[in-house]
Amino acid sequence: MIQALILDRNCSQCPIRHRAVCATCDDEEILALDKIKFYRTFEAGQPIMWSGDRMEFVGSVVSGTATIERLMEDGRKQTMGLLLPSDFIGRPGRNTAVFDVTAVTDVTLCCFRRESFEKMVAETPHISQRMLEMALDELDAARDWMLLLGRKTAREKIATFLMMVARRTSIDDTVATRFELPLTREAMADFLGLTIETVSRNFSALRKDKLIVLEDKRGVSIPDIDALQAEAGSDAP
Amino acid sequence: MIQALILDRNCSQCPIRHRAVCATCDDEEILALDKIKFYRTFEAGQPIMWSGDRMEFVGSVVSGTATIERLMEDGRKQTMGLLLPSDFIGRPGRNTAVFDVTAVTDVTLCCFRRESFEKMVAETPHISQRMLEMALDELDAARDWMLLLGRKTAREKIATFLMMVARRTSIDDTVATRFELPLTREAMADFLGLTIETVSRNFSALRKDKLIVLEDKRGVSIPDIDALQAEAGSDAP
DNA sequence: CGTCAGGTTGATTAGGATCAACACAGGTGG
DNA sequence: CCACCTGTGTTGATCCTAATCAACCTGACG
Structure with missing residues (x-):
């Protein structure tokens, strides 16, 4: 419908x-x-x-x-x-x-x-x-x-991806602090040039470090956007 | 002039x-x-x-x-x-x-x-x-x-790069079998998402395997284009 | 002749891949 | 209703590729 x-x-x-x-x-x-x-x-x-x-x-x-x-x-x-x-x-x-x-x-x-x-x-x-x-x-x-793909570590890749989704999810030009992941772990791995296991491990690590909260497999919320941004690696814009 | x-x-x-x-x-x-x-x-x-x-x-x-x-x-x-x-x-x-x-x-x-x-x-x-x-x-x-950047090995990256230069060097739509590298080892490393040492080692390995001939630091000739192409990894076009 | 940029090679380390086992939710069919 | 399966995800153990650290080579140039 x-x-x-x-x-x-x-x-x-x-x-x-x-x-x-x-x-x-x-x-x-x-x-x-x-x-x-x-x-x-x-x-x-x-x-x-x-x-x-x-x-x-x-x-x-x-x-x-x-x-x-x-x-x-x-x-x-x-x-x-x-x-x-x-x-x-x-x-x-x-x-x-x-x-x-x-x-x-x-x-x-x-x-x-x-x-x-x-x-x-x-x-x-x-x-x-x-x-x-x-x-x-x-x-x-x-x-x-x-x-x-060429220079970031697995952890930076995941953080960058999360920031990208957070940015694209919000309607205005702010950054969403809660969103659904549009991809499975496997699809994220293919996007980030990683394996599914490495993606999974780094999600766990970011959660353990309190940089993200995983509500279920797909729902993510970000308590501190700036902290996550800092994990994404510092390229200019 | x-x-x-x-x-x-x-x-x-x-x-x-x-x-x-x-x-x-x-x-x-x-x-x-x-x-x-x-x-x-x-x-x-x-x-x-x-x-x-x-x-x-x-x-x-x-x-x-x-x-x-x-x-x-x-x-x-x-x-x-x-x-x-x-x-x-x-x-x-x-x-x-x-x-x-x-x-x-x-x-x-x-x-x-x-x-x-x-x-x-x-x-x-x-x-x-x-x-x-x-x-x-x-x-x-x-x-x-x-x-x-996301999926190829160092050796495949070098071979792909060499094929790209060989293709872009020729005037018509063939592939040049002899050319000058337009970049230093360091610049190649930055382009391929590798370190300078890995670039150097893989050049040496390709030479040892008779896939390329290094005339000097910059001059390269390729005895068998198809063999080098095969090292570049098989993505469609 | 010393210096320096560019390059090679060797030894060691580390980050991520691979292999493997298991957890869990959602169907599906008996 | 439950047994079974499948797709998805997590975690652990081990391996391997490329990074890192280090020494040395070569040629150009002041």
């Missing part, structure tokens, strides 16, 4: 209208997008896009969480990014995907056939400029993550 | 004219860029941009090599990317830099005052679309590197 709620909405009532790729579109442009958009839903655990496959559509996450990841032949896996509501999936100007995208929770996407969207991008400066802005933001985020 | 050669050139003779941010500009647009561009040179080792500083200009690498990097307070450093000729430096739409950019060799840049360039981006679809294309390419490259 949540699906139905979303699927019935037109763009003006869309929950991601002002943050997604269409954020800066005017009424006329929105109308054009409205005509060619379609919704798709994916169940938790299902693949949304396979590396190497033809990319038939692109689109925005409306609800749920997905991951961008890549698998090595021997099974090693690295998650390159979290896709939360308003994030964009797919790459106009390329016809096969280079990464896997997987639904972590149930996911609803607002999709466009890739060719139609490429045409819109080419003809609508508001969209190409917004795409550019979002791509540059993601590039900065990817580079931040490279510092984490 | 090489500088002079470059500095005297107008855009039509520019060595990066067809790969840089201006690649898809028409004659009129190039003329507009030509009017507001200026060249700057940086000596090897000099900073081009400091994280946190106001970003006065953006621009393209015309010649030389630079790195994008970030330093942690305790001195740990991670390099996020190599900037080779035609790569773009800086981020329109943001007024302070978030990463350090450092000249590795002597570097010549084709610069634009940030405000003027932002105006051009807003008014010139050819530029914003090219910027988007380049940003998406860099994003893919950054994500590939995340797999390397």
Whole structure:
């Protein structure tokens, strides 16, 4: 029924209208997008896009969480990014995907056939400029993550991840002090370049040190944000 | 005198004219860029941009090599990317830099005052679309590197790096079998998330295993590209 | 000739991976 | 209702890769 709620909405009532790729579109442009958009839903655990496959559509996450990841032949896996509501999936100007995208929770996407969207991008400066802005933001985020993967300790990685979730969870620009983890231990391990055991051990250690409180497997609250931030390692911003 | 050669050139003779941010500009647009561009040179080792500083200009690498990097307070450093000729430096739409950019060799840049360039981006679809294309390419490259940093062994990291340089060195789309390393051992270590000793040891090991031939400290030749590729770890593309 | 930056190699340590056992909740089916 | 299974998470013991600490080499340069 949540699906139905979303699927019935037109763009003006869309929950991601002002943050997604269409954020800066005017009424006329929105109308054009409205005509060619379609919704798709994916169940938790299902693949949304396979590396190497033809990319038939692109689109925005409306609800749920997905991951961008890549698998090595021997099974090693690295998650390159979290896709939360308003994030964009797919790459106009390329016809096969280079990464896997997987639904972590149930996911609803607002999709466009890739060719139609490429045409819109080419003809609508508001969209190409917004795409550019979002791509540059993601590039900065990817580079931040490279510092984490290359140089941070396991404990710093976990603390950084928790801070990231706390920041992304809050609606305004504060930091949430209580939230649900969007990922399993395994998915966190793949995101942080660790094993599941190391993730688990460091959660336990942070709890023992009173830096976090684990309400259950997923619920976390943070008694002292600054203390946790200090554990995340000191890179500038 | 090489500088002079470059500095005297107008855009039509520019060595990066067809790969840089201006690649898809028409004659009129190039003329507009030509009017507001200026060249700057940086000596090897000099900073081009400091994280946190106001970003006065953006621009393209015309010649030389630079790195994008970030330093942690305790001195740990991670390099996020190599900037080779035609790569773009800086981020329109943001007024302070978030990463350090450092000249590795002597570097010549084709610069634009940030405000003027932002105006051009807003008014010139050819530029914003090219910027988007380049940003998406860099994003893919950054994500590939995340797999390397998070999951590859030291030996795989070195082999992957060598393959990357071999690929980027060749002019056409083949792979060079002989090239000069653009980075010192230390800079490679910072790029690969390793220490200088581990880099050195793995170079020695690859040489002992006849996978590479070290002509001197910088010159490398690769007797069997496929064998080296196999050492790089098997991720899809 | 001394110094210094860049590089190599060896010995030792440590952080995280691996292997293994177990805990616990939520289904599912008899 | 309970026995069983499965997916998820925790904890312990051990191993191994790469970090750390240290010595030394080489060539460039004042």
